[in-house]
Amino acid sequence: xxxxxxxxFGVLTVMAVIVGRLFFIQILQHEMWTEKAAAQQxxxxxxxxxRGEIYMMDGSEPTAVxxxxxxxxxxxxxxxxxxxxxxxxxxxxxxxKLVAEWDEVFANRNLxxxxxxxxVERAAAEQIAEAELTGVWLQSDTERVYPxxxxxxxxxxxxxxxxxxxxxxEGALDGRLAGTxxxxxxxxxxxxxxxxxxxxxxxxxxxxxxxxxxxxxKNLQHRVEQILASESERLxxxxxxxxxxxxxxxEVLAMADYPGYNPANYGQVTDISAxxxxxxxxxxEPASVCKTFTFATGMEYxxxxxxxxxxxxxxxxVDDWPIWNAERGxxxxxxxxxxxxxxxxxxxxxxxxLRWLGGSETEITAQGRERLYEYYHNRFxxxxxxGIELYEALGSVTEPNAEIYGINSTYANMTFGQNMQVxxxxxxAAFASVVNGGHYYTxxxxxxxxxxxxxxxxxxxxxxxxTVSEETSAKMREMLYNTRKAWRNTGLDAAGYYVxxxxxxxxxxxDGAYVLDxxxxxYIGFGGTDGEMPEYVIMVRVWExxxxxxxxxxxxxxxxALKTAVQDELKVRPAGM
Amino acid sequence: xxxRKHKSDRIIxxxxxxxxxxxxxxxxxxxxxxxxxxxxxxxxxxxxNYFFWRQLLNVSLALVAFVAAFNFPYKIVRRxxxxxxxxxxxxxVLLGVLALFGSALAQCSLGACRWFDLGFMSLxxxxxxxxxxxxxxxxxxxxxxxxxxxxxxDFWLPFxxxxxxxxxxxxxxxxxxxxxAGMIAIMLAMLFMSGVKMRYFVATVGVILAAGVIAIVAxxxxxxxILTFGSADSSDAYHIENALIAIGTGGMFGVGxxxxxxxxxxxxxxxxxxxxxxMGETFGFVGLVAVVGCFTILLLRLLRTARFLPDDEESLVVxxxxxxxxxxxxxxxxxxxxLIPLTGITLPLLSYGGTSMLLMxxxxxLVLQLSCYTGREPRxxxxxxxxxxxxxxxxxxxxxxxxxxxxxxxxxxxxTERRED
Numbered sequence: 002x003x004x005x006x007x008x009x010f011g012v013l014t015v016m017a018v019i020v021g022r023l024f025f026i027q028i029l030q031h032e033m034w035t036e037k038a039a040a041q042q043x044x045x046x047x048x049x050x051x052r053g054e055i056y057m058m059d060g061s062e063p064t065a066v067x068x069x070x071x072x073x074x075x076x077x078x079x080x081x082x083x084x085x086x087x088x089x090x091x092x093x094x095x096x097x098k099l100v101a102e103w104d105e106v107f108a109n110r111n112l113x114x115x116x117x118x119x120x121v122e123r124a125a126a127e128q129i130a131e132a133e134l135t136g137v138w139l140q141s142d143t144e145r146v147y148p149x150x151x152x153x154x155x156x157x158x159x160x161x162x163x164x165x166x167x168x169x170x171e172g173a174l175d176g177r178l179a180g181t182x183x184x185x186x187x188x189x190x191x192x193x194x195x196x197x198x199x200x201x202x203x204x205x206x207x208x209x210x211x212x213x214x215x216x217x218x219k220n221l222q223h224r225v226e227q228i229l230a231s232e233s234e235r236l237x238x239x240x241x242x243x244x245x246x247x248x249x250x251x252e253v254l255a256m257a258d259y260p261g262y263n264p265a266n267y268g269q270v271t272d273i274s275a276x277x278x279x280x281x282x283x284x285x286e287p288a289s290v291c292k293t294f295t296f297a298t299g300m301e302y303x304x305x306x307x308x309x310x311x312x313x314x315x316x317x318x319v320d321d322w323p324i325w326n327a328e329r330g331x332x333x334x335x336x337x338x339x340x341x342x343x344x345x346x347x348x349x350x351x352x353x354x355l356r357w358l359g360g361s362e363t364e365i366t367a368q369g370r371e372r373l374y375e376y377y378h379n380r381f382x383x384x385x386x387x388g389i390e391l392y393e394a395l396g397s398v399t400e401p402n403a404e405i406y407g408i409n410s411t412y413a414n415m416t417f418g419q420n421m422q423v424x425x426x427x428x429x430a431a432f433a434s435v436v437n438g439g440h441y442y443t444x445x446x447x448x449x450x451x452x453x454x455x456x457x458x459x460x461x462x463x464x465x466x467x468t469v470s471e472e473t474s475a476k477m478r479e480m481l482y483n484t485r486k487a488w489r490n491t492g493l494d495a496a497g498y499y500v501x502x503x504x505x506x507x508x509x510x511x512d513g514a515y516v517l518d519x520x521x522x523x524y525i526g527f528g529g530t531d532g533e534m535p536e537y538v539i540m541v542r543v544w545e546x547x548x549x550x551x552x553x554x555x556x557x558x559x560x561x562a563l564k565t566a567v568q569d570e571l572k573v574r575p576a577g578m
Numbered sequence: 579x580x581x582r583k584h585k586s587d588r589i590i591x592x593x594x595x596x597x598x599x600x601x602x603x604x605x606x607x608x609x610x611x612x613x614x615x616x617x618x619x620x621x622x623x624x625x626x627n628y629f630f631w632r633q634l635l636n637v638s639l640a641l642v643a644f645v646a647a648f649n650f651p652y653k654i655v656r657r658x659x660x661x662x663x664x665x666x667x668x669x670x671v672l673l674g675v676l677a678l679f680g681s682a683l684a685q686c687s688l689g690a691c692r693w694f695d696l697g698f699m700s701l702x703x704x705x706x707x708x709x710x711x712x713x714x715x716x717x718x719x720x721x722x723x724x725x726x727x728x729x730x731x732d733f734w735l736p737f738x739x740x741x742x743x744x745x746x747x748x749x750x751x752x753x754x755x756x757x758x759a760g761m762i763a764i765m766l767a768m769l770f771m772s773g774v775k776m777r778y779f780v781a782t783v784g785v786i787l788a789a790g791v792i793a794i795v796a797x798x799x800x801x802x803x804i805l806t807f808g809s810a811d812s813s814d815a816y817h818i819e820n821a822l823i824a825i826g827t828g829g830m831f832g833v834g835x836x837x838x839x840x841x842x843x844x845x846x847x848x849x850x851x852x853x854x855x856x857m858g859e860t861f862g863f864v865g866l867v868a869v870v871g872c873f874t875i876l877l878l879r880l881l882r883t884a885r886f887l888p889d890d891e892e893s894l895v896v897x898x899x900x901x902x903x904x905x906x907x908x909x910x911x912x913x914x915x916x917l918i919p920l921t922g923i924t925l926p927l928l929s930y931g932g933t934s935m936l937l938m939x940x941x942x943x944l945v946l947q948l949s950c951y952t953g954r955e956p957r958x959x960x961x962x963x964x965x966x967x968x969x970x971x972x973x974x975x976x977x978x979x980x981x982x983x984x985x986x987x988x989x990x991x992x993x994t995e996r997r998e999d
Contacts, residue, residue: 003885003956003959004770004771004773004959005771005881005884005885005956005959007770008767008770008771008881008897008900009878009881012874012877012878012881012904013874013878015908016870016873016874018917019870019908019911019912019915019917020867020870022915022916022917023825023858023863023866023867023870023915024863026822026825026826026858026915027825027826027828027829027830027858027862027863027866028829028830028863030826031826031827031829031830033826034822034823034825034826034827035826035827035829037819037823037826038823038824038826038827038839038840041823041844042839042840042844081620081621135621136621188839190611190614190615190839190842190843190844191615191842191843191844192615192618192619192843194618196839196842
C-alpha cells in the first residue's frame with residue numbers, strides 16, 4: 002500500500018468515526034440532549050397578579066384605603082459601571098434608600114451584581130433610568146401603602162413579606178385579593194431574556210386580584226376610632242372595641258379596636274394580640290345584654306310580656322346554687338315586672354323567664370333549656386359562625402341536654418349572658434334581628450368591588466332567616482327604649498330620635514374560674530328616627546386585665562359618644578324634620 | 579514524465595466556495611445573537627449585522643487570496659518558502675517580545691498572546707508560519723532527496739531546528755497547543771510522504787511524542803485538561819457540554835437557520851471555534867454529514883492531487899496543505915463532539931476569523947493551481963511493505979538513489995518546458 006493510500010484510509014477512518022459519533026449524539030442521544038437543552042433554555046416565570054386594592058365608602062363613593070405602590074431595587078454591575086458617575090447619579094436619586102457603601106460595591110470589579118438601594122420610589126427610579134448609566138438596572142416590586150395610616154388596622158390586616166395576606170380582610174379575603182398568577186414559559190438566552198425562537202412558548206396572563214370595597218364608612222370609622230382613643234384615656238381602660246351595623250342589611254359601617262397598629266409597619270408590633278380583631282375573633286361573655294334575647298324568647302313562646310310580674314327575692318336558687326342579682330341585697334324586692342327586671346338587670350327575672358319557658362314556676366326543665374337553645378343558638382346564631390367575610394371565632398353555647406354538672410345553673414346563667422362564649426359580631430347581628438322586625442342578616446364587611454374604576458355593588462341583602470315576630474320585635478324595641486331611659490346617666494337622647502339599649506357587666510373567667518377583681522363592660526343599642534325602624538346598631542366593649550369595668554359606668558358613655566357620631570355621619574334626621 | 583498544463587480540479591474550487599458560503603450563512607444567522615451576547619456581557623455596541631458584514635469582508639478577502647494564489651505562479655511562490663518561514667518565525671518572535679513589554683499591539687487572552695491587534699483586524703502569525711513551514715519543508719525535503727541526503731544530517735539538522743523552533747514559539751511561547759498540533763501534523767505528513775524510511779519516520783514520531791508528553795506534564799493546565807477529560811470537573815466541561823447540547827438538539831434535520839438557541843450565549847465561541855456545534859443544531863445530522871462529506875471529499879481531492887503530481891516538491895506542498903487542513907478539521911470536530919479534550923482551533927473556511935481563513939483559502943488556491951499540472955499516472959512513491967527481507971533492504975538505498983536521479987532529470991526537463999509555456 003502506498004503511503005498516499007495510508008493517508009487516504011486514515012482520513013476516511015477518522016471521518017467515519019466522526020460520522021458515527023454524530024449519529025450517536027444527534028440521533029441516538031437526541032432526546033437526552035433536547036431535555037438538557039430545555040432544562041437550561043426554558044424560562045418559567047410567573048407573571049405576578051396585581052393584588053387587589055381595598056376601598057371604604059366615603060358617603061356613597063368608594064375611596065381607596067389600601068393601595069399598591071411600585072418601588073424599585075437598584076442593582077449595579079461593578080464590572081461595567083463607572084463608579085464616579087454611578088455614585089453621583091444613583092446616590093443623589095435614592096437618598097437614604099442606599100443600602101451599600103460605594104467603595105465596597107466597586108471593591109471587586111469581577112462581580113456582576115450588587116444591590117445598592119431598595120424601596121426606591123418611582124420618581125427617583127425615573128431619574129436613574131433617564132441617566133442611562135451603563136451597568137445599572139432597576140427591578141420593580143410592589144408594596145402596600147396605607148394612605149389612612151392606622152385606620153381600621155384590625156379590619157384590614159396586612160400583607161407579609163411573602164406577599165400573603167395576614168389577619169383582617171387581607172388574610173380572610175386573600176384568595177380574592179391575590180388574584181391568580183400567570184405563567185410565562187419560553188425559550189430564553191443565557192442572560193434570561195425571553196426569545197421568540199421556538200413554538201412551545203406558553204403565556205397565560207395573570208388575573209389580577211379583585212379590588213374589594215368595604216361597607217365601612219371611612220369618615221365614621223375615623224370618628225369611631227377617635228372616640229375609642231379618647232374614651233380609653235378618659236375612662237382609663239386599655240382596650241375598647243366597637244362595631245356599628247346597619248340592622249336592615251347586616252352591613253358593618255364601622256368596626257374598630259383600640260389600640261390598633263400601623264399595617265405599614267406591622268413588623269414593629271411587639272404583642273401579636275394587637276393584630277386581633279376583637280369584634281369577630283375574641284369570644285367573651287357579654288352578660289346582661291343577652292337578657293334581650295331571653296325576654297324576646299319568652300315573648301315568642303307567650304310566657305311573658307313586659308308587664309308580667311315575678312317575685313324578686315334578690316337571690317334565687319337553681320339546684321341549690323344561688324343566682325344573685327348584680328346589686329346584692331334588699332333592692333326592688335317583691336313583685337316586679339319584667340320591664341323592671343330589664344331596667345335594673347335583675348338576674349332573678351331572667352332566670353324566672355327560663356322557668357316559665359319550661360312550663361314551671363319553680364323548676365328549670367329540659368323544655369325550658371331546649372326553648373332557650375332554639376332561640377339563642379338556632380335562631381340568634383350565638384356560638385355559631387355568622388358568615389362575615391373575616392376570620393371568626395366560634396365561641397360556645399352549651400347544648401340543652403349536655404351531660405354536664407349543673408346544666409340548669411349553666412342555663413340560668415345564660416339567660417343573663419354568662420357561662421357562654423360569644424363574639425361581639427354574633428351578639429350584634431342577633432340584636433339587629435331583634436330590633437329590625439325579626440330578620441337575621443348575615444353581617445358583612447364587603448359592599449362590592451371596583452372594576453375599572455366603577456363601583457359594582459354586591460347583590461341586595463336578603464335575610465337568611467327569621468328570628469322573632471314583628472310583634473316581638475316591636476315590643477323589644479320598646480323595652481330597650483324604656484330600659485335606656487330608666488337611667489340618669491344616659492343623658493337625654495335628642496328629641497325626635499328613638500334610641501334603646503342594654504348594658505352588660507360580666508364577671509371574667511381567669512384560669513377556669515370567675516374572678517372578683519375584674520369585670521368586662523358591654524353596651525348594645527339601636528337608634529333611628531322616632532317612629533321609624535332603627536337605622537343603626539352599636540355595640541361597645543370596654544375591658545382591661547385586672548380592672549372592674551361596668552356597663553353603666555364605662556360602656557354606656559362610649560355608646561353615647563358613638564351614637565352622636567353615627568347619627569351625624571349617617572345623617573339620621575330627627576322625626577318631624 | 580512530462581505533463582502539460584491542463585484544467586484545474588474543479589471539485590477543489592467548488593468545495594472551497596461552497597464551504598465559505600455555508601460559513602457565511604451560519605454567521606448571518608447567529609451574528610445578531612453573538613452581538614447581543616457581547617453587548618450584554620461587555621457593554622459593547624455591536625450592531626445586529628456587525629459580524630455578518632465582517633465575515634462577508636473576510637470571505638471576500640479569502641476569495642481574493644484564493645484566486646490570487648491560483649494565479650500567482652508556483653515557481654515564484656516556491657522561492658518564497660524561506661522568506662515565508664522567516665517572516666512567520668520573525669513575527670512570532672516579535673509578538674512574544676511585544677507581549678513581554680505589554681504592548682497594545684499584542685492581543686492576549688487568558689495569558690496567551692497569539693495575535694497582533696492591527697485595529698481593523700487581528701493577525702495570527704502562527705498561520706503564516708504554517709504556510710512558511712509547508713513551503714520550506716517541501717523545498718528542503720526535495721533538495722536533500724535529489725542529493726540523496728535524506729538520511730544525512732544535512733537534512734535532519736535543519737529539519738529538527740526549524741521544527742523545534744516553530745513548535746517552541748507556538749506551543750511554549752503562545753501556549754497554543756491546537757495550532758502546534760496542526761504544525762506537527764504538517765511536519766509528520768510531509769516527512770511521511772518524503773519517502774524517508776519508516777524507521778526514521780517512526781523515530782521522529784517517537785521524539786515528538788516524548789516532547790509532547792514533557793510539554794503536557796510541564797504545564798499543569800494541560801495536564802489537568804487531559805486528566806479531567808470527560809469529567810464534569812473539567813474547566814472545559816461547560817463548553818463541551820453545551821457543544822454537545824447544540825449538536826444533540828439538532829437531531830436529524832436541525833432546528834433551522836436562525837433558530838439556534840445555544841448560540842444566544844450558552845455556547846462559548848459560537849461563531850469561532852464552536853461554529854460546528856451551532857451548525858449541528860441548525861442543520862442537524864443531515865447537515866453535519868454533508869459538511870463532513872464536503873471536507874472529506876476536499877481532503878481526498880488534495881491527496882489525489884498530491885498523488886498525481888509528478889513533481890516531488892509540488893506534491894509535498896500539497897501534502898503539507900492537506901495535513902494542515904486535515905488537522906484543523908479533525909481536531910476541531912473531534913473537540914466539539916467530545917472525542918478529544920477541547921482544543922481551541924478554527925474550523926477551516928467556516929469559523930469566523932481573518933488570518934486562518936485567509937491563509938487556508940490561499941493555500942487551497944495554490945493547490946488548485948498545482949492541480950493543473952497533475953499527470954495521468956500516479957507518481958511512484960515509497961510503498962509500505964508488510965515484511966522486508968534483508969537482501970531487499972540492502973537494495974533500498976540504491977533504488978532510492980536511482981529513483982532520485984531519474985526524477986531530477988525529469989524535473990529539469992519539465993521546468994524548462996514550463997518556462998517555454
